[in-house]
Amino acid sequence: MRRALLLGVLLALLAASGRAQAGAQREENLPPAMRAALAGEIDAGLAHTPQFDNPAHLVSYLLWLADESVRLRRRIPDRLVRENLLQTVWYEASRAGLEPSLVLGLIQVESGFNKYAISRAGAIGLMQVMPFWTRLLGNGDPEQLLRMRVNLRYGCVILRHYLDEEHGNLFFALGRYNGSRGQAAYPDAVLAARRAWRVAPRALQLAAGIRR
Numbered sequence: 001m002r003r004a005l006l007l008g009v010l011l012a013l014l015a016a017s018g019r020a021q022a023g024a025q026r027e028e029n030l031p032p033a034m035r036a037a038l039a040g041e042i043d044a045g046l047a048h049t050p051q052f053d054n055p056a057h058l059v060s061y062l063l064w065l066a067d068e069s070v071r072l073r074r075r076i077p078d079r080l081v082r083e084n085l086l087q088t089v090w091y092e093a094s095r096a097g098l099e100p101s102l103v104l105g106l107i108q109v110e111s112g113f114n115k116y117a118i119s120r121a122g123a124i125g126l127m128q129v130m131p132f133w134t135r136l137l138g139n140g141d142p143e144q145l146l147r148m149r150v151n152l153r154y155g156c157v158i159l160r161h162y163l164d165e166e167h168g169n170l171f172f173a174l175g176r177y178n179g180s181r182g183q184a185a186y187p188d189a190v191l192a193a194r195r196a197w198r199v200a201p202r203a204l205q206l207a208a209g210i211r212r
Helices: 002-015 032-043 055-072 079-095 100-111 132-137 142-146 148-165 170-178 185-196 203-208
Strands: none
Touching (some): 032 132, 032 148, 079 148, 100 148, 132 148, 142 148, 148 170, 170 185
């Protein structure tokens, strides 16, 4: 199994050489309380499907899912694979208080939706997470970042952390995510990609209705 996984990674890298755009998130000396809080966010159970208390929220989510599935079809031809990705993006983004369109834009820029992408700096997966985060917040195994759900959980929690540290300034938070704080190229690219991902009416209201 491990050999097959490594072979799959190698083939993906050969097929998508140079597509990973991430810089290098910088390892920080996190205060113990913050480190524990972030680790708790990472360790919380991984959901398989979003659940909603309000039927109207469910309808909006399903419209969003159908719309974005069509738009993602060129990049991910398999319907089940792309819908699984989209529902996980929705769940993890909403859970972290982020716009799903922002997370989709970041994935587009970072990895081109290639879950096996590895950057020159060593960032891994869809959201190009640096391996040191698994040591700081998880079990220390960077290979787990090749798992779609795990990678999205890390990426969303880290981006939320940077956004909080930057007092809500998305430009600087994205710069920190990429390891290029203060430079415009990366934030501008992600924000442009975010605008290209349509959000269904009332979609941002769903964060209030989602269950962890």
